[in-house]
Amino acid sequence: MLTTDHQIANLLKQAWLGSVLVLLTALSSAQEPAKQPEDKTTQSVEVLKPPLAEPADGLCVFPPIKNKITPTGKPPTNRTHLQADEADMKEKALTRFSGNVLIERDGQRIEADKARYSHTDENFDAEGNVRFLTEELEVYADTAKMNLKQNRGTLQQTRYRTMPENASGTAETVNVKGPNLLIMHDATYTTCPSDKVDWELNAGTITLDRESRQGSATNVVIDFMGIPFLYLPYLGFPLGDERLSGFLFPSFSISDNHGTEISVPYYWNIAPEMDATLTAHNMTRRGVMLENEIRYLNQESEGQLEIDHIEDDKVYGDSRSLFKWHHQSQATEGWSTVLDYQQVSDNQYLADFGGNIRAASATHLEQRATLSYNAELWQFNALAQDFQTLSGDQPYRRLPQLTLASRLAEQDNRLNFNASTEWVHFDHADKSKYTADRSHFQPVVSLPFRNQAAFFIPKVTGYYTQYELSEIAPHEDKSPSRSIAVSSLDTGLFMERDTSVGNTPLLQTFEPRLFYVYAPYQDQSHLPIFDSGRTPFSFNSLFEENRFSGVDRVGDTNRLTVALTTRFLHQNSGAELFSASVGRIYYFDDRRVGLADITAETQPEPETENNTDYVGRLAMQPARHWYLTSDIQWDDDTHSTRYQTSRLTYRRNRGEMFTYGQRYRKNGLSTRDIGLVWSLAPHWQFLAGRQYDVRNERNIETVYGLKYNSCCWGLRIVAREYYNGVRNGQDYYQNSIYLVLELKGLSNFGSDQTAESVLKQTIIGY
Numbered sequence: 001m002l003t004t005d006h007q008i009a010n011l012l013k014q015a016w017l018g019s020v021l022v023l024l025t026a027l028s029s030a031q032e033p034a035k036q037p038e039d040k041t042t043q044s045v046e047v048l049k050p051p052l053a054e055p056a057d058g059l060c061v062f063p064p065i066k067n068k069i070t071p072t073g074k075p076p077t078n079r080t081h082l083q084a085d086e087a088d089m090k091e092k093a094l095t096r097f098s099g100n101v102l103i104e105r106d107g108q109r110i111e112a113d114k115a116r117y118s119h120t121d122e123n124f125d126a127e128g129n130v131r132f133l134t135e136e137l138e139v140y141a142d143t144a145k146m147n148l149k150q151n152r153g154t155l156q157q158t159r160y161r162t163m164p165e166n167a168s169g170t171a172e173t174v175n176v177k178g179p180n181l182l183i184m185h186d187a188t189y190t191t192c193p194s195d196k197v198d199w200e201l202n203a204g205t206i207t208l209d210r211e212s213r214q215g216s217a218t219n220v221v222i223d224f225m226g227i228p229f230l231y232l233p234y235l236g237f238p239l240g241d242e243r244l245s246g247f248l249f250p251s252f253s254i255s256d257n258h259g260t261e262i263s264v265p266y267y268w269n270i271a272p273e274m275d276a277t278l279t280a281h282n283m284t285r286r287g288v289m290l291e292n293e294i295r296y297l298n299q300e301s302e303g304q305l306e307i308d309h310i311e312d313d314k315v316y317g318d319s320r321s322l323f324k325w326h327h328q329s330q331a332t333e334g335w336s337t338v339l340d341y342q343q344v345s346d347n348q349y350l351a352d353f354g355g356n357i358r359a360a361s362a363t364h365l366e367q368r369a370t371l372s373y374n375a376e377l378w379q380f381n382a383l384a385q386d387f388q389t390l391s392g393d394q395p396y397r398r399l400p401q402l403t404l405a406s407r408l409a410e411q412d413n414r415l416n417f418n419a420s421t422e423w424v425h426f427d428h429a430d431k432s433k434y435t436a437d438r439s440h441f442q443p444v445v446s447l448p449f450r451n452q453a454a455f456f457i458p459k460v461t462g463y464y465t466q467y468e469l470s471e472i473a474p475h476e477d478k479s480p481s482r483s484i485a486v487s488s489l490d491t492g493l494f495m496e497r498d499t500s501v502g503n504t505p506l507l508q509t510f511e512p513r514l515f516y517v518y519a520p521y522q523d524q525s526h527l528p529i530f531d532s533g534r535t536p537f538s539f540n541s542l543f544e545e546n547r548f549s550g551v552d553r554v555g556d557t558n559r560l561t562v563a564l565t566t567r568f569l570h571q572n573s574g575a576e577l578f579s580a581s582v583g584r585i586y587y588f589d590d591r592r593v594g595l596a597d598i599t600a601e602t603q604p605e606p607e608t609e610n611n612t613d614y615v616g617r618l619a620m621q622p623a624r625h626w627y628l629t630s631d632i633q634w635d636d637d638t639h640s641t642r643y644q645t646s647r648l649t650y651r652r653n654r655g656e657m658f659t660y661g662q663r664y665r666k667n668g669l670s671t672r673d674i675g676l677v678w679s680l681a682p683h684w685q686f687l688a689g690r691q692y693d694v695r696n697e698r699n700i701e702t703v704y705g706l707k708y709n710s711c712c713w714g715l716r717i718v719a720r721e722y723y724n725g726v727r728n729g730q731d732y733y734q735n736s737i738y739l740v741l742e743l744k745g746l747s748n749f750g751s752d753q754t755a756e757s758v759l760k761q762t763i764i765g766y
Contacts, residue, residue, distance in 0.1 A: 259284035301329030675763035
């Protein structure tokens with residue numbers, strides 16, 4: 001655990017040693033691709049695009065280019081425009097110009113104190129405050145020799161800036177090799193402002209090829225704060241949004257579970273609509289894991305495939321792997337498919353490599369494929385679903401499930417009809433369990449009446465279900481069925497009045513609501529249970545017809561929900577400043593239907609309570625920048641809270657936030673969390689988050705971070721400790737530290753994605 005300064009110092013020391021090792025092993029780089037495919041466009045060929053850096057402050061902004069205006073306006077195409085205070089034409093093949101010399105041709109411009117024009121080869125030799133300008137480049141030089149007709153030339157002792165990359169630097173020599181090729185010798189490159197160059201790339205040569213949209217540099221030394229910290233014999237990078245195959249900058253971290261981690265990714269630009277990132281991830285405690293991510297995107301489909309494998313995990317003692325595939329497509333109008341498949345080699349894989357308590361506590365990995373058709377008035381879905389069980393019982397498989405449902409728009413003051421039907425085959429890996437085909441038909445008839453002051457919606461829903469069972473005892477019914485009609489009435493009023501608090505004009509609403517449901521009792525203990533469970537009790541569940549999820553059980557009921565909501569709205573802006581709701585259910589009969597099925601020896605006792613707990617919901621903005629939300633379940637018999645979740649948030653701007661939340665469930669989970677994001681100085685932020693298990697008196701996760709973000713570079717230092725289960729009877733914690741240096745417009749050193757995901761996970765609302 002990160003409990004002493006000595007431990008933190010050791011982690012920082014290891015991080016520094018790891019960073020030196022990473023930098024020495026780096027050979028070349030390419031711009032890092034996006035982790036998710038971009039949205040589709042209407043172009044005929046879809047193209048995957050890597051993201052540009054999106055810092056909070058953006059890239060540094062250069063002052064606009066100042067151009068001298070020619071007296072005749074824009075010069076004609078393919079003709080050279082000359083302007084100067086004086087011209088000397090004494091020599092036959094040479095003309096000398098002096099004083100405010102201006103030369104323009106085809107979007108190129110030369111400004112100088114003096115220039116000579118050779119009529120023989122059409123070269124201009126310029127000197128004295130030379131300025132060369134194109135649409136994408138501005139160069140200041142001592143001297144220049146240019147041929148604007150051929151788009152070629154050489155400039156000496158230069159200062160330059162490129163408009164598309166928002167970068168600048170110096171070069172001993174700049175060679176212009178046509179309209180799209182630029183070669184700079186003994187050059188520097190940075191995206192920082194010229195008066196504060198915090199980082200700089202020094203190279204023997206820098207080549208910018210705008211035709212291929214690729215750039216390269218040789219003999220590269222990167223300086224940060226005046227200190228050289230990385231040498232690369234070759235550096236390749238794309239210009240703009242273009243992608244380029246090559247090594248990405250390595251990333252590193254330190255953790256108790258894996259030791260010093262070094263990841264060296266290679267980005268492969270396979271095709272405009274497909275790419276891959278292949279990563280060698282070395283962990284000093286475990287070994288080398290090969291991580292592969294393949295993305296594809298076109299007009300009809302997109303997807304992402306992940307394959308990770310470690311041949312010999314030195315801690316686990318065997319090879320381990322992960323396979324994950326997400327695919328979605330829309331081949332023709334209305335039809336769509338989605339595939340989500342996850343599989344790991346062993347039950348401890350996510351605990352060791354998942355990276356958080358949520359992954360470590362996963363009990364099942366879903367494997368599903370869906371085929372859907374959406375029409376204007378109806379919808380069809382086909383589903384195949386299975387699970388990999390990591391812990392607990394193995395769920396039933398759906399192989400397949402077919403559903404067809406109408407989607408007729410509900411109209412007021414007239415009868416409305418809708419219906420849905422389903423057929424599903426349930427299978428199980430345990431052959432001792434029965435399998436079944438289930439058919440279900442659910443028609444709905446409603447007659448809604450609505451106006452601005454009230455609504456009145458009577459409705460009848462039918463639940464007709466038929467089973468065909470196998471693998472059951474001979475004396476049991478192989479074709480049980482159920483037919484139930486459930487009636488409901490939903491009605492409410494909208495009342496309002498003008499009021500005020502101080503000088504703030506408000507509109508207050510009163511919204512009483514009654515919801516009555518009647519479902520007759522029918523013995524359903526002879527029916528199996530494949531997907532039904534008890535719906536968690538909440539404010540929303542007050543207005544549901546069935547207290548069970550799925551269709552295997554329809555709860556008998558004769559009940560009335562009584563609820564009241566009041567709101568305070570700002571009369572000028574319409575903003576909701578306060579909202580409170582409370583409600584409960586009153587029962588007129590006992591409930592006899594339970595979740596025991598045909599395999600149960602006894603049936604559960606009837607539910608005899610006359611009413612439920614009170615449930616309430618609160619949302620308010622007590623002051624500017626402050627927000628409070630809360631949900632509560634109150635037991636009126638014991639005068640105690642059964643469930644409560646609350647969150648208080650202060651958010652002044654994008655860079656400053658405080659949040660405090662708590663969740664309590666009687667005889668269950670009880671947690672508290674706190675998060676802070678605060679500006680310490682311009683560009684500097686302090687970040688902290690903690691999640692605490694009150695009932696078990698242990699930390700779930702703790703994160704501290706320091707973040708710097710300017711227009712040319714950024715820094716993130718994040719230290720993390722999180723609970724990863726119980727091992728050998730003791731709480732087991734993992735510690736890690738992340739260091740990310742971002743050179744804006746170039747690349748990141750370190751795993752920024754991991755650091756940011758850790759912060760978002762622990763600091764709610766970050």
